[in-house]
Amino acid sequence: MIDITAEFWPGPNGGLFRICRSPDKINGHILYVPPLFEDANRHRHVFTRSAISAYQLNFKSIIYDAIGTGDSQKNLVDVTLAMWHEELLAQIIQIRLTSDKPLVLCLPTSAVLLLTTEIINKVDVLQLWQPEFNGKRFVQQFKRLALTQDLSSIKTYSLPSDDTIIEIAGYRLQHQLLDELTTQSLKSIFSDVAAKVKCFHFELLSDGERELTLSRKNQFQKLSQLHLNTHLITVQDYKYWQASELIDPKEFLAISLKCLQEIIDEG
């Protein structure tokens, strides 16, 4: 029986909805950082599966909705990138105040855009799941949602905008937030990360892919140059977040869990 609680945690900018799984004996902590906008919905079921598996290794886990998203307080239109940084940092500090066990951040795809050097230096391990460090590219893709909706006769998305607010794919937000995300990059995030932080960089290769694409290779090489303690792990499995139905990436989850076991073994 898993000890699971749902709570509103008093974050620095409003209440965060969190689901916490707490084993009796704690070997470590995992904080699952939600990726941005629609991505958050596409990773939630894998967060849950991962947290349940990690519980068996006595990892305490937290899955949360960022402020202005999901069941957390505030509206997205009131959110800045600094707020998301602050709430992530505050959760890490709270864990650190009560435990000296290893702390792992799991960050799929666009979630890495919520990182800062200060945040990374406060944790022990990063699990990067197919990370997208290019804020400019992420924002370009997000804006393309409005373009692609124009192809359809059923128009439910719009791009009406005044000077400060934009609405894309039903997400109403400040231009400023997209501008801030655009400035996020590998270099700005990893410029001064402590060598002790172990970084597992997962790349999922779907059917037919034998190696990383050139752009993925380049991103990994840049990361490993900025941070030597980075380990590439390629896994043959579905890119589940791209699928139109829920996919259980068994192989990926098994290997991710193995990395958690290593943390325990290393003491």
Add this chain to the structure above:
Amino acid sequence: MNKQEIVNRLAKILMNMMPSYGQAYWQEDSELFGVLPEFDSMSIVTLIGEIEDIFDILIDDEDIDAENFETIGALASLIMNMVNSID
């Protein structure tokens, strides 16, 4: 890279995105936009991202239109033109 190779790569990407359609479904003349309910705005943007990544090209926003996303073959032609113009 010839058109058939591009069609084959596209078929694999689309199989990953829409696994409920069997492998045999994905052919050059398979219809996409306006026919498959799963092929919505999000899917198109995801597909564009994968195409840019795999073929190492940048798709101009002006090329994101219904005609280019009508069938796998139409999309393959767009990609082939872009790849060849780089070469």
